Amino acid sequence: MVHDVVIVGGGIAGLSLARELTARGRAPVVLERANGVGGRCATRRVDGQPVDHGLSFLHGRSPAFLAAMAAARDQGAVSRWPRHRDGEGVPCQPQAFDPLDTRLAPAAGVNALAKHLAAGLDVRLGARVETLALGPASHLASDRVWTLTLTGGDQLRARTVALALPVPSMLTLLGTLSPPEAAIAPLLPLLRLIHVVPCLTVIARYPEGTPAPSWEASYPAQSTAVHAVLHDSSKRPGTPRLTLVIQGRPGFSQRHVDTPEAEWAQALLDEAATLHGDWVRTPDLRQPHRWRYARVAIGTELASPLVAHCEGGAVLGLAGDGLHATGGVEGAYLSGVALAARLTGSEPPRA
Ligand SMILES: Cc1cc2nc3c(=O)[nH]c(=O)nc-3n(C[C@H](O)[C@H](O)[C@H](O)COP(=O)(O)OP(=O)(O)OC[C@H]3O[C@@H](n4cnc5c(N)ncnc54)[C@H](O)[C@@H]3O)c2cc1C
DSSP: OOEEEEOOOBBBBHEEEEHHHHTTHHHOOEEEESSSSBBOOOEEEETEEEESSSSSEEEEEHHHHHHHHHTTTTTTTTEOOOOEESSSOOSSSSGGGSSSSSEEEEEOOOOHHHHHHHHHHHTTTTTTTEEEEEEEESSSSSOEEEEEEEETEEEEEEEEEEESSOOHHHHHHHHTOSSSTTTTTTTTHHTSSSSSEEEEEEEOOOOOTTTSSOOOOEOOSSSSEEEEEGGGGGGSSSSOOOEEEEEEEEEHHHHTTTTTTTHHHHHHHHHOOOOOOOOHHHGGGEEEEEEEEEEEEETTTSOOOOEEEOOTEEEEEESSTSTTOOHHHHHHHHHHHHHHHHHOOOOOOOO
């Protein structure tokens, strides 16, 4: 069977692309390597309590993204979170605090957005694509189709493939094409302009009775290790356990990304304790997470998604947070919407 469109990556870009294609009468299949959708729009449950350990709140201003955010809003969602900020540091997407942006923290976690987008789509979880190849559709045909090989050896064939991945993962997958494809070669230098930085994070949960800080997010200007400390439990209704998420700065994260996690996790806790008090140093539970490809350095995004029309009629589309001028989670969403318009030859949507 040859699929119409296969999308690699079930993050916000891949899901918005799949929804828009479905709305235009196409039949996309989404392949996601993880056991759940959302990618960096990630929520983990710690003893049943949601914790956002990637993106920490939804924010945006385009009507399309605001509509998606509104649909993901649940009972107990906190508008304009974080409302109480500490420190003079710069958040990773400073526009989030511009009065034009709307901010929202769903009570179930930011991943509620991904779950909402995925509803009704053909999403295949635990499906990691290892290689891409282009070959004839049949022995007689001159047209060509894509073959995607998954971990474990299963294969899917498709006329159009869209990669909705962090740019380094995109480049790795495109590097498996042998021989290289003439129509794709000019895109590679453009992709290499997009600079993706890592972020080491620690979820830290504290014993019952620990007094909660008054701030909801802290962006210290003076720390070289800690970029932000998010008071995650301030987003949760009821009586949640005090939980912080500590995010490392890009430079710190780059230096430690391949070192043992116990070392950098303690370094982040120590630094956060210096900033906010000794109690921060000793959580009763800690969970480090290494985001090797966390976010795109502001200003290195391309303006829009890319499309290559290969010989024999096969089409490649590229979307993701590096392929829309808006950047971040809203840029990821809008890149999927824009790529759907390109692939179906319809009008580009109004941003
Ligand atoms: C710590 C942190 C803080 C952030 N803070 C903010 C913020 O404040 N504001 C903001 O706007 N943005 C922020 N971001 C960035 C934001 O989360 C991303 O821009 C956005 O979620 C990217 O979506 P995406 O769909 O482009 O990529 P991703 O979410 O990375 O989705 C790609 C998907 O592809 C899957 N995948 C990868 N390789 C394969 C493969 N070979 N086969 C199949 N599937 C594969 C992955 O599992 C993933 O689900 C933050 C990110 C992190 C990590």
